[in-house]
Amino acid sequence: MKKHYFLFWMLPAVFFACKKDPKLPDPVEPPVVVVPKDTTKTDKGIKTKKIDSIRKALALRSSRSIFNISSDSVWKDSTGITFRVEMKDPESSVTLSPSADYNQVFPGSLIKGKSVDDFSFKPLTVYAAPFLSIIPTDNTFDLVDKMSISKKSFDDYIRKQLTRGGSKQIESAFFSSGDPFENYAEISIYSRYSWDISNFLNLKPGENRKIKKKNGLYSTLDMSLFSITAYALPDGNFFAPGTNPTAVPDDPLVVRDVTYGRMATIAIESDASFKEIHAAFAAARTKNMSAEHRSLLQNAIVTPFVRGFNVDRMNQLKNFKGAELVEKYLELIESGGTVSVNDYGAPIKVLLSKADVREDPFYRHQFKYRLDYPVN
Structure with a gap:
């Protein structure tokens, strides 16, 4: 199973002390954080991250996977999902x-x-x-x-x-x-x-x-x-x-x-x-x-x-x-x-x-x- 690693970069903040009153920096607009939208269809109130965790667990996104996922997950309740797959084999028994x-x-x-x-x-x-x-x-x-x-x-x-x-x-x-x-x-x-x-x-x-x-x-x-x-x-x-x-x-x-x-x-x-x-x-x-x-x-x-x-x-x-x-x-x-x-x-x-x-x-x-x- 592939593991995905995310690299987080921390920008160091440097502070200088002086005897006079410090000069305040010009106001800067905070950066706009763009959050990717989850396009997976889910029922209201269901934790959408569960779909991704299960897909990763089954390696459904891997190019070496033996499966094609043929439809988005259909939620039954808050503990699991029902979904369909088909084999990638040309002859699927x-x-x-x-x-x-x-x-x-x-x-x-x-x-x-x-x-x-x-x-x-x-x-x-x-x-x-x-x-x-x-x-x-x-x-x-x-x-x-x-x-x-x-x-x-x-x-x-x-x-x-x-x-x-x-x-x-x-x-x-x-x-x-x-x-x-x-x-x-x-x-x-x-x-x-x-x-x-x-x-x-x-x-x-x-x-x-x-x-x-x-x-x-x-x-x-x-x-x-x-x-x-x-x-x-x-x-x-x-x-x-x-x-x-x-x-x-x-x-x-x-x-x-x-x-x-x-x-x-x-x-x-x-x-x-x-x-x-x-x-x-x-x-x-x-x-x-x-x-x-x-x-x-x-x-x-x-x-x-x-x-x-x-x-x-x-x-x-x-x-x-x-x-x-x-x-x-x-x-x-x-x-x-x-x-x-x-x-x-x-x-x-x-x-x-x-x-x-x-x-x-x-x-x-x-x-x-x-x-x-x-x-x-």
Whole structure:
């Protein structure tokens, strides 16, 4: 994070003493101090400096930032803001929230544009093309020039590829060993999640998304197994034959690409130092926890999120807490490297495009976050 330093110059005042009455200087008009106007729109009575402090905290003004801020902050109350950002990446993927509806998440699916906001992916089936061509990233999978577009078609296709000897290899994986955070929305933003992980907190009136204990650590896992991209047939587009694209309602989008894999995040709050939390988490990963490590995690606030792993084991996490929850979480993500016909992850990311555009660019969705900070 960049730090800005301001240099203040002090002009020395020199006084001369003499025996006679001092000669008074000619009166001088005081300098006019020009105060820059804050052009940021805020509600009456809100401290505007909070907006700048949060923007700086997220490096939104940095040329190296991965974000573009797409609108001014919208104030909810005196403790925080809600705002939208979009990624600078040309291809901005949408990571699926825990509430996302899988039934419409498959390549070539035609959806109502605004349904991305709540991840309901509401279909526009009557307008959708019946056939498309697909290209998988796994080179052991078959290319298909003309494929029926439905969730069942893709489920059958994937299982067939894995049954006949698909590679069952991990395409890519990223794991963070532990980073600090103060506000739960920061986890979503820095992990490039398209949804606010602070929704897990089930906040009560008056509570906010800032951590309750002194320090916080979060760790993420992003494991891509394979992706499948849909292309329109040479003689058609993403709509059913005879459809007038301009007459299709609800700002239609098409799911162009789906990444199947696994995602996981764990957040740990503790009154211990970040260094101590990091050491305890590292010891849990290596199955070498001391009594002090276990005590720290047992008294911590632990919040996990998992997607695309074994369903039964994911559901079992809610039965644990503290150190045992951390251990069960780590055991679960360690098991994620095994791929089978019946366990090949889940849709974790999608690329969308305007349905009436045959080729790129991909649709750049704006993501909404809420940050709560104490008012100084």
